[in-house]
Amino acid sequence: MMASSYNAKEEDGHNSGASNNGGAGVVKSKKPDNTAFKQQRLPAWQPILTAGTVLPAFFVIGLIFIPIGIGLFVSSNNIKEFEIDYTGVDINNPCYNCAKNFSWNSTTPCVCSVPFTLEQPFESNVFMYYGLSNFYQNHRRYVKSRDDSQLNGDQSALKNPSKECEPYRTSEGQPIAPCGAIANSLFNDTLELYHIDSNGTRNTIPLVKKGIAWWTDKHVKFRNPGGNNNLTVAFQGTSKPVNWRKPVYELDPSDPENNGFINEDFIVWMRTAALPTFRKLYRIIQKKSSTTPTLPSGKYLLEITYNYPVLSFDGRKRMILSTISWMGGKNPFLGIAYITVGSICFFLGVVLLIIHHKYDTRNNSPDIPN
Amino acid sequence: LYIYLSLPQCVGEEIWVDSRTVYIGHKDPPPGAEANIPQRYPDNRIVSSKYTFWNFIPKNLFEQFRRIANFYFLVIFLVQLIIDTPTSPVTSGLPLFFVITVTAIKQGYEDWLRHKADCSINECPVDVVQQGKVVRTQSHKLRVGDIVVVREDETFPCDLILLSSSRHDGTCYVTTASLDGESSHKTYYAVQDTMAFRTEQEVDSLHATIECEQPQPDLYKFVGRINIYKDKEEPLGAENLLLRGATLKNTQHIYGTVAVYTGMETKMALNYQSKSQKRSAVEKSMNAFLIVYLCILISKAVINTVLKYAWQWSPDRDEPWYNHRTENERQRHMVIRAFTDFLAFMVLFNYIIPVSMYVTVEMQKFLGSYFITWDEEMFDEELGEGAQVNTSDLNEELGQVEYVFTDKTGTLTENNMEFIECCVDGNVYIPTIKVIISDIYILPNVCFEHEDLFFRALCLCHTVQVKEEETVDGIKRGIHQGRPTSFYISSSPDEVALVEGMKRLGYTYLRLKDNYMEILNKDDEIERFELLHVLNFDSVRRRMSVIVKSSSGEYLLFCKGADSSIFPRIVSGKVEQVKARVEQNAIEGLRTLCVAYRRLSESEYQEACHHLNEAKLALQDREQRLAQAYDIIERDFVLLGATAVEDRLQEKAADTIESLHKAGMKVWVLTGDKMETAAATCYASKLFRRSTQILELTKKRTEEQSLHDVLFELNRTVLRQRSISGYDRVSVGLSVDCLDFGLIIDGATLSAVLKANQERAGSGNYREIFLEICRNCSAVLCCRMAPLQKAQIVKLIKASKEHPITLAIGDGANDVSMILEAHVGIGIMGKEGRQAARNSDYAIPKFKHLKKMLLVHGHYYYIRIAELVQYFFYKNVCFIFPQFLYQFFCGFSQQPLYDTAYLTLYNISFTSLPILLYSLVEQHITMETLKRDPSLYRDIAKNSLLRWPVFLYWTCLGVFDAVIFFFGAYFLFDNTTFTSNGQMFGNWTFGTLVFTVLVFTVTLKLALDTHHWTWINHFVIWGSLLFYVIFSLLWGGIIWPFLNYQRMYYVFMQMLSSGPAWLSIILLITVSLLPDVIKKVLCRTMCPTATERAQVTYCHQLHSETKALNCLVSRLGVRCLSCSDFCFAKAINQLLLSSFYEN
Secondary structure (H helix, E strand, C coil): CCCCHHHHHHHHHHHHHHHHHCCHHHHHHHCCCCCCCCCCCCCCECCCCCHHHHHHHHHHHHHHHHHHHHHHHHHHHCCCEEEEECCCCCCCCCCHHHHHCCCCCCCCCEEEEEEEEECCCECCCEEEEEEEECCCCCCHHHHCCCCHHHHCCCHHHHHCCCHHHCCCCEECCEEECCCCHHHHCCCCCEEEEEEECCCCCEEECCCECCCCCCHHHHHHHCCCCCCCCCHHHHCCCCECCCCCCCCHHHCCCCCHHHCHHHCHHHHHHHCCCCCCCEEEEEEEECCCCCCCCCECCEEEEEEEEECCCCHHHCCEEEEEEEECECCECCCHHHHHHHHHHHHHHHHHHHHHHHHHHHHHHHHHHHHCCC | CHHHHCHHHHCCCHHHHHEEEEEHHHCCCCCCCCCCCCCCCCCCCCCCCCCCCCCHHHHHHHHHHCCHHHHHHHHHHHHHHHCCCCCCHHHHHHHHHHHHHHHHHHHHHHHHHHHHHHHHHHCCEEEEEECCEEEEEEHHHCCCCCEEEEECCCECCCEEEECCCCCCCCEEEEECHHHHCCCCEEEEECCCCCCCCCCHHHHHHCCEEEEEECCCCCCCCCCEEEEECCCCEEEECHHHEECCCCEEECCCEEEEEEEEECHHHCHHHHHCCCCCCCCCHHHHHHHHHHHHHHHHHHHHHHHHHHHHHHHCCCHHHHCCCCCCCCHHHHHCCHHHHHHHHHHHHHHHHHHHCCHHHHHHHHHHHHHHCHHHHHCHHHCECCCCECCEECCCCCHHHHHCCCEEEEECCCCCEEEEEEEEEEEECCEEECCCCCCCHHHCCCCCCCCHHHHHHHHHHHHHCCCCEEEEHHHCCCCCCCCCCCCCCEEEECCCHHHHHHHHHHHHCCCEEEEEECCEEEEECCCCCEEEEEEEEEEEEECCCCEEEEEEECCCCCEEEEEEECHHHHHHHEEECCHHHHHHHHHHHHHCCEEEEEEEEEEECHHHHHHHHHHHHHHHHCCCCHHHHHHHHHHHHCCCEEEEEEEEEEEEECCCHHHHHHHHHHCCCEEEEECCCCHHHHHHHHHHCCCCCCCCEEEEECHHHHHHCCHHHHHHHHHHHHHHHHHHHHHHHHHHCCCCCCCCEEEEEEHHHHHHHHHHHHHCCCCCCHHHHHHHHHHCEEEEEEECCCHHHHHHHHHHHHHCCCCCCEEEEECCHHHHHHHHHCCEEEEECCCCCCHHHHHCCEEECCCCHHHHHHHHHHHHHHHHHHHHHHHHHHHHHHHHHHHHHHHCCCCCCCCCCCCHHHHHHHHHHHCHHHHHHHHHHCCCCCHHHHHHCHHHHHHHHHHHHHCHHHHHHHHHHHHHHHHHHHHHHHHHHCCCCCCCCCCCCCHHHHHHHHHHHHHHHHHHHHHHHCCCECHHHHHHHHHHHHHHHHHHHHHHHCCCCCCCCCCCCCHHHHHHCCHHHHHHHHHHHHHHHHHHHHHHHHHHHHCCCHHHHHHHHHHHHHHHHHHHHHHHHHHCCCCCCCCCCHHHHHHHHHHHHHHHHHC
């Protein structure tokens, strides 16, 4: 890339100058350095992917992957999971009426109870999720409709939320806190779980609502404006999101550490899901003693305060109970994938071995005559 | 062109438009002279800079955005600014800004350097004669018509007419090294009427005008006349014009020279205009791929837009209660919305055509070209210079050459002439090393008159200068013998060889003094001849003549030239004997010249003078008229004899040609020499073998048969042979041993072949037949070629239907046209000046360097850039295709999968350096193997690594990997958690997971392709992976105060805290790399290419060496190392060796 004509001229001038002087020094300086880099002779490792070198790798991969896969598959299979759809599409569903008669303006909450039976006891800690289907939390307009500064307790953002929150930015002339579509559509069904004894009495199962959100979210990313006390004052001059029944400072009046922006249910909701069918952690049922299972097999009742409409966009609501292993919830995919890939590698190793054997003798003879 | 443009303004005054009138010393013409039309000339300021301080930013930006790629990115950026797009304008704005800024800084810096250089040139002091005094002024203040004084070793500040010189004969010596690289001293002549001026007063008193043509770039042409009032007119030629940039030598000072062209109108400035841009085959395929990707991009956007609207048909999907549009958006018209969506998708997917590819390719080319200049093996000690790169755009083209067109003299041969013999009337004289007359082998029966005339002719008929040793600088020419104080310098080595040869035969040319040439004859007497006219050599006439007046008052015209141009003009002399000798010499590969003379009577001389002067005075068509005059004068010769000069083959020329042949290149020799000489050189250089069947397509044959018949006959021969050997060729591959053809064609026949086509377009398709014959010949020799014909041949081959890549290599000015015409032009820094080297794309000191240039550098550059281009597309398919797939799961809402930072930095920093460094240092085979086995070059012929199937493979691999990344993450995220505390991950974790797998996979894919792991590769590959991890940790580790979103906060850390995430990352990387590994291994095992075999062979060799060493070492008591990996062997080898020697 000779950048310009002028450079060429300069260089020519230089050349002639050099030859004019004719000294040995000038000639020497023009001689390229004999360095490994400039002569492209840097010492190098030169691996080649031949059947011979790749073969062991395939076998090793096979031998490692298959046990991992089996381990993953087994631990996934050991996980107990129970799922129940309570949307109320079907007329037989206890929540059918609640779903049908839903209106944003109704003041009395609609409650429905869904009975179910656990065939097997859930031994360890049980995690209770709610699941939504056909709910596009990952829609671009939805994902960006939030104001992280506001959620981080920033005063100016509280009073003047980001434009991204439109059309959920202001209501009745006051800024919405928390603003945006995500906050506005906070999941607000209340789920209660009862164990039904053999003699028919309902025993409330204690649901722990702490530890469902990321620690960093709860303690760093989300913060109430002006501390956790006196939220009513802090949120003065703001309006509640349109679809909410109560303002943000009343999300959990019983516990100031779980109220306002740092309400864990709220934080969980604010982490938008990757796919349109998703579940979110709702409560944790802690194991009480080592002798009795957390949820023994038997009859249960799920009592829902039905506030959240999903039928309008053909969505579904579910409640999921699941135990957790080191690898998370029930997901046979990873185990199966590992077993498959491991087997393929092993199989390929065998194929390559045959090919290698067949071709190597043929190829090598003309290759290395010396 | 501008001459014609200015025509309408002054119709009827063409002469003023075509020429300019310069008033010497700015004196008004005397009344009565032609009307003075004031012409405006530029001042003597040289402006090579492109920009000024003020216009730099707008002009530079304009220049940069004229490039289609930059413009495309600008449009994307503007779209992002204007409409609501999924990614922030920063993602495309930042890289674009970076690229533009870096380029602008680079260009600005270069321009600043140019400004500085301009300044120093424009302000250098110049002496000007004003009012009879010498005044010192600055160079840029010179105006046309100024009288300038130049002293020895000063450079001429503008184009000047030499009025008088400090030398008595009115000559001055000039070196034009900085113009055309010829460091020999050229003689320039003062105007006859003014050469007597000695003082500035005298010069200042001169009252004259100069009429000359308008500026034109040809350095060797100048036509004008000086009109001294009340006196006569005198012609001016190139020999009177001193060019800006040349340097005055051996002359104390020249007084009174007058500026005719100044500033940007000087021939030097006119010559430094940029050459036409050559584009490489790789660049063309890159552009084709780009168009494919552009189509993919647009179709992706269209598909998504259509699907989006199909999907959104129900309002519940379009605007569910939880996700309303703003009022503004709702009111927008459907069509506008759809169009905006389309643009938004375009923006989302635009990364598939990355800005960084252009930057990387440019950097690779620019930096990579240094390896050529740095190459020690291409450094020539004698010349003191190494290879030179004039354009780095064509590096990879060196690996694609199919046809090599080479000049003979100075390229294949040394151009170091040695006088071998001469023959006078059939008597042969051979000088031996010692200069003793008795050693000259003289045949009896000598006609002494002819002998004397012959030797005098050779002593007189030349343009050689004699140089005193101490004043000579530059490259020494000629063989330095005899008197140590002087030797000969000429632009033509043949002439030096001849004059040297004459010296050894007893006739020494002493000097040219006051227009008298002095010769020391055999009897040590000085003979003086008055030099009257020199009829210069040119390549069309192929001869030169001098007219001298002997001391006895005889007018003699001596002529020497090629046999073909002399023999037709002979009237008497022993033509048969000389002809026989000439032919014999030519067969031995010697360069022959014939010498003839003609005695002129007084009247004949006067007539010749008249012709010459008339032609010289002509302002228009001077060249043509001179040629006519020469034609009239140079006739009725008496043949004296012939000379033979040997031009030895360059070192390793044969080896180089053989290697090029083995590499599958067709080598054509294009020369101006006669057929026999050229053919002999071809045999010597192994271009033709003994087994080669020679097909002749020469004038001699076409005189006997018609061109038509000859062509068809040759074609039949060739085709017959091919049909016989066709079967073998297929099975054996292009075996070198099978009978091959060599074609010899001469200039006359060639032009007949080409012309026939023009006349009878369509019917007589000689051109096609000719090409068909050439295709089947492994070597072609074109002799008797004019420079332009050389270019024509190159053009012909270039335009043939396979569109092969051509390379032209030459050393002389006559090769420039073909060097410019060919895809790759290589100049040899030869003895015939630097013009070829200057106009070439690459310049090398010797022909043998071509081997390394093509087989090693060309090969490396090609595989490097091919991988670079393919890899870039691959990695961006991997990058963008998951985003495309994600649209199906996010309601076609243009939600980006990755965070903005990742989108921006993916191409800039996470994956840029490994491929750049790969493309700089990769060596898939060692240099030694490449040199040893030229046939490896065939593996990359015809752009084989960038053909559509390969491109398709890479794209499919990219799509496959993208599908693996996306659906791997999809199934992992599918409706479950993969943390051990039950917490869920969101969409940004999903994207980060995909992105992590992506970065690792594409980097490791490159690692798989790397065959040459130097510490640089290790550093860059592992370094950029580490950088990605560190960056991600940092990016998610802090609440960044300047960002209005914190979506990445702790996402990366949370992901890494989950075991299944790690497992799935490992799994997905493995699966993505698997097909490529399998393809590689299978291809290598089932049908290995020559390259792959060579790689394995190399390893096996190392292995066996190691084995032997191991045994040796184990005997010495050192523990035997069993090294299973052959390729570590080399290092271990050395280790063992050193320990072995210590023991």
